[in-house]
Amino acid sequence: MNEHVHTWLQAYYDGELKGVRLRRVEEHLESCAACRAELEQMQSLSALLQGSPLPEFTPGDRFVAQVALRLPHKAPESGWQRTLRLGWQIIPFGLVGAWAFAQAAFLMVTILVLVDQFCTVCRDYLAWLSLSSNTIWWAVGLNLVVSILLGLMYSSWLAGWWVSRQHAQVSPQNGLSHSA
Numbered sequence: 429m430n431e432h433v434h435t436w437l438q439a440y441y442d443g444e445l446k447g448v449r450l451r452r453v454e455e456h457l458e459s460c461a462a463c464r465a466e467l468e469q470m471q472s473l474s475a476l477l478q479g480s481p482l483p484e485f486t487p488g489d490r491f492v493a494q495v496a497l498r499l500p501h502k503a504p505e506s507g508w509q510r511t512l513r514l515g516w517q518i519i520p521f522g523l524v525g526a527w528a529f530a531q532a533a534f535l536m537v538t539i540l541v542l543v544d545q546f547c548t549v550c551r552d553y554l555a556w557l558s559l560s561s562n563t564i565w566w567a568v569g570l571n572l573v574v575s576i577l578l579g580l581m582y583s584s585w586l587a588g589w590w591v592s593r594q595h596a597q598v599s600p601q602n603g604l605s606h607s608a
């Protein structure tokens with residue numbers, strides 16, 4: 429019997445052998461069960477490595493469940509999502525700030541009008557403002573309009589916040605965050 433060919437089996441399996449060497453290995457494999465067994469082992473090992481990783485132990489649905497478990501519970505926010513969320517949270521503060529500014533301006537106009545009415549010395553200094561008794565009514569009207577507009581905006585924000593809160597409660601722990 430020929431010499432065993434196990435040193436050439438890997439090269440044979442990879443299709444790298446040519447000519448005399450290839451014929452010799454083929455001839456030997458025909459006659460030697462041990463080398464054939466080694467070649468079969470090589471083939472089955474290769475098939476196992478190329479196949480999906482351990483399919484018997486992780487069936488599809490279980491694999492998906494395991495991946496889902498490893499994922500963070502909240503999907504990471506992208507930059508613009510974060511900006512949008514922060515902007516949304518800042519809106520009520522902006523509205524309250526705008527309203528406070530409007531009230532401060534209204535108070536200022538009221539004081540100026542009163543000073544103009546009752547302080548004759550001051551009147552000369554305030555002449556450039558051309559304040560009149562009508563000014564206070566303009567200020568009252570403007571203040572009312574601004575307050576109503578800001579109130580409406582605040583109400584819409586509150587309604588939106590309530591809706592998104594309800595939506596968040598409907599799907600509490602499915603791991604997916606909905607960002608509108």
Ligand SMILES: [Zn+2]
Nearest residue numbers: 432433460463
């Ligand atoms: Zn052999």
